[in-house]
Amino acid sequence: MNKTIIVSNRLPLQVKLEEESLNIVPSVGGLATGMKSVHADGNGIWIGWSGLTEEALNPELSKKVDKAIFKEKCVSVSLTEKDVEDFYFGFSNKTLWPLFHYFMEFTEFERDQWIAYKKVNQKFADVVLANVNDGDTVWVHDYQLLLLPQLIRDKKPNISIGFFLHIPFPSFEIFRTFPWREELLKGMLGADLLGFHTYDYERHFLSSIKRILRLEVNFNEIAYRDRMVKVDSFPMGIDYNKFYKAAFEHTNQEEKEKSELQRRLDDHIETSQDTKLILSIDRLDYTKGIPNRIRAFEHFLNIYPQFKEKVRLIMLAVPSRSNVPQYQKLKSDTDELVGRINGKFSTVSWTPIWYFYRSVPFENLIDLYTSADIALITPVRDGMNLVAKEYVATRTKKDGVLILSEMAGAAKEMNEALLINPNNFEQIADTLKYAIEMPLEEQQTRMEFLQKRLERYSVEKWADEFMGSLKATKSLDSLIVAKEMNKANENNMLSNFKAAKKRLLFLDYDGTLVGFKNNPADAKPDEHLINLLDRLNQIENTDIVIISGRDRETFETWYGNKNYHFITDHGVWLKQKNKEWNMLERLKNDWMENILPVLETFVDRTPGTFIEKKKYSLAWHYRKADPELAQIRTIEINTVLTSLISNNDLSVLKGNKVIEIKSSSVNKGKATSRWLTQDNYDFIFAIGDDWTDEYMFEELPNTAYTVKVGVVKTKAKYYVKDTLKVRDLLNSFL
Numbered sequence: 001m002n003k004t005i006i007v008s009n010r011l012p013l014q015v016k017l018e019e020e021s022l023n024i025v026p027s028v029g030g031l032a033t034g035m036k037s038v039h040a041d042g043n044g045i046w047i048g049w050s051g052l053t054e055e056a057l058n059p060e061l062s063k064k065v066d067k068a069i070f071k072e073k074c075v076s077v078s079l080t081e082k083d084v085e086d087f088y089f090g091f092s093n094k095t096l097w098p099l100f101h102y103f104m105e106f107t108e109f110e111r112d113q114w115i116a117y118k119k120v121n122q123k124f125a126d127v128v129l130a131n132v133n134d135g136d137t138v139w140v141h142d143y144q145l146l147l148l149p150q151l152i153r154d155k156k157p158n159i160s161i162g163f164f165l166h167i168p169f170p171s172f173e174i175f176r177t178f179p180w181r182e183e184l185l186k187g188m189l190g191a192d193l194l195g196f197h198t199y200d201y202e203r204h205f206l207s208s209i210k211r212i213l214r215l216e217v218n219f220n221e222i223a224y225r226d227r228m229v230k231v232d233s234f235p236m237g238i239d240y241n242k243f244y245k246a247a248f249e250h251t252n253q254e255e256k257e258k259s260e261l262q263r264r265l266d267d268h269i270e271t272s273q274d275t276k277l278i279l280s281i282d283r284l285d286y287t288k289g290i291p292n293r294i295r296a297f298e299h300f301l302n303i304y305p306q307f308k309e310k311v312r313l314i315m316l317a318v319p320s321r322s323n324v325p326q327y328q329k330l331k332s333d334t335d336e337l338v339g340r341i342n343g344k345f346s347t348v349s350w351t352p353i354w355y356f357y358r359s360v361p362f363e364n365l366i367d368l369y370t371s372a373d374i375a376l377i378t379p380v381r382d383g384m385n386l387v388a389k390e391y392v393a394t395r396t397k398k399d400g401v402l403i404l405s406e407m408a409g410a411a412k413e414m415n416e417a418l419l420i421n422p423n424n425f426e427q428i429a430d431t432l433k434y435a436i437e438m439p440l441e442e443q444q445t446r447m448e449f450l451q452k453r454l455e456r457y458s459v460e461k462w463a464d465e466f467m468g469s470l471k472a473t474k475s476l477d478s479l480i481v482a483k484e485m486n487k488a489n490e491n492n493m494l495s496n497f498k499a500a501k502k503r504l505l506f507l508d509y510d511g512t513l514v515g516f517k518n519n520p521a522d523a524k525p526d527e528h529l530i531n532l533l534d535r536l537n538q539i540e541n542t543d544i545v546i547i548s549g550r551d552r553e554t555f556e557t558w559y560g561n562k563n564y565h566f567i568t569d570h571g572v573w574l575k576q577k578n579k580e581w582n583m584l585e586r587l588k589n590d591w592m593e594n595i596l597p598v599l600e601t602f603v604d605r606t607p608g609t610f611i612e613k614k615k616y617s618l619a620w621h622y623r624k625a626d627p628e629l630a631q632i633r634t635i636e637i638n639t640v641l642t643s644l645i646s647n648n649d650l651s652v653l654k655g656n657k658v659i660e661i662k663s664s665s666v667n668k669g670k671a672t673s674r675w676l677t678q679d680n681y682d683f684i685f686a687i688g689d690d691w692t693d694e695y696m697f698e699e700l701p702n703t704a705y706t707v708k709v710g711v712v713k714t715k716a717k718y719y720v721k722d723t724l725k726v727r728d729l730l731n732s733f734l
């Protein structure tokens, strides 16, 4: 039976070593909850680090731990103290975390830590590979494991791999500063589906893919090697019912059931009935905007002194990554700020900020959420932010106000919250005043909208949607109807080749026989290619035709003394072995003087593009241009040209990073079908990489072996991945 393997840095449990006994406590975090059904399904397992280093475990204990966690359907990845130091505290949290949250000034680029990151990703891959079988699905989570998808794919190409990033993906301008950017992106592209919280992160990721790896992106699909990688956004939700239910039960609590914290909160509420409680909860992380929030609160008390003694900010800051220097500094800055403001404003009966630096049990979390009139969530950058959603879920009476930073992913789907810019203290102060004075009716209207959405898009739904989309990517592959030219297909083709009496090989040039060059003039045939073509040309009863959009003059210069067959200018000119050039189609080119100025305006506005003037066509090349700008320009140019040429016998062809305008009456298809009438071929082979070659594939009989270079939709029957494979394939005819 096929299974799903979940992989995350930490396992969803805590192992407690108590003297001789082992205690396994399951975690109750958002991810653990969301994955519950996926994990529970069939024989699914979760792979991750247990939280105990190799040094903390002797071999005997280690076995015991493994056995105990296996009962929870978990498998651990064994890490040393040094691994944790360099991979987790080091590279993950001193490089990727700050960089992806736009904290360039905190970002360290340490090669040793990068090496540790790669090594530990490999350790994770080894454990996955030891547990995975063909047909299984693997779902990898988060920034600590960005290289894992490709490491798994390399060894197990046929399994389904999904990846979800829980933090933002930064804009290209930030990401480009990362020294190992290509490797990281390629690591991610090992997945079939890449998920982000918001469309913006998805957009940033695709932008880096286009600009750094220069890959073709079609809407949200990336053609990568022999696969399509799908990218989509899946905003993560919470276990809505769990929070709602807990809050509901909480309101009916008897006095004796109440926690110590709740009693303190009740005291506060009773003694100062008209005082509003403002709540914030976050890990103590510089992305969460904690100092900003305190300063904004100070500003609020300064400009609206009427609220002194009428508001209290309760801040729960959960200790996190406390051995990373920036976190230590944040801790002391926060302590100092809270101290200063409490010192400045406190009265005998009032302290403006209650500050807790600790983690609290779930019950206390509910105490806080249900007692707070306002939640003030002000991250300067946050992938999603679940606290904002949890606060909303606990408001069973639909009262309360959520103030939320627009820099949190959650803001994208929580429009009814009061959205603020965390750097704008005036705005925060005004919004606090607005929230305090908000009529109950408005609170309820806003809450109702927010709750409805959260209830519908719960964390279970999030996981279901991701898994559903991952399954669908499998059928996406079938859209590429061409089959890979693998060994079996190749052998079959070769035996037909050998048995045939008269053979014909159509070979496209750029992007097929030679790789793409930034300047078309640099694509001269290399020695290896000439040698290969010469040898193919010596095979008896075999016609080798190089068929290209290039002009005949270029081929004349490059191949002047060669006696292969040539079709150039997309089928305008023909040169048969040892004969003179012959015009297949009589063409006019007086249209060029009208079209050329139009193309020139596009060159002026699109740096890196240029025009190639051929005898019978004009080509606008954009392979060196910024890929995003080029994408916009190709749409524009298409619209402009199509309207211009509507009354002429011209067509606009989209090639590989080129737009070409030429007469409609010629194309490679017409040229190939004309060629076929010359002889009785019982073996036909055609290979090419771009749109112009599709005409050729279309015109050839069904028995022909048509091969596309690259993994894209095509009319060809087979595909090969790249030009290296083309040469291998041609070699096999020898």
Ligand code: GDG
Binding pocket: 029, 030, 166, 167, 236, 281, 282, 283, 318, 358, 359, 360, 361, 362, 365, 382, 383, 384, 385, 386, 387, 388, 390
């Ligand atoms: C990352 C991304 C993204 C907090 N204090 C206590 C406690 N919590 C729980 C909350 C909430 C979770 O921790 C925090 O989740 P957030 O989403 O707010 O933030 P990160 O930890 O930074 O998470 C974030 C998330 O991944 C999911 O993709 O939303 O953007 O940064 O569930 O309730 N729970 C308990 N005691 C506490 O003291 N029991």
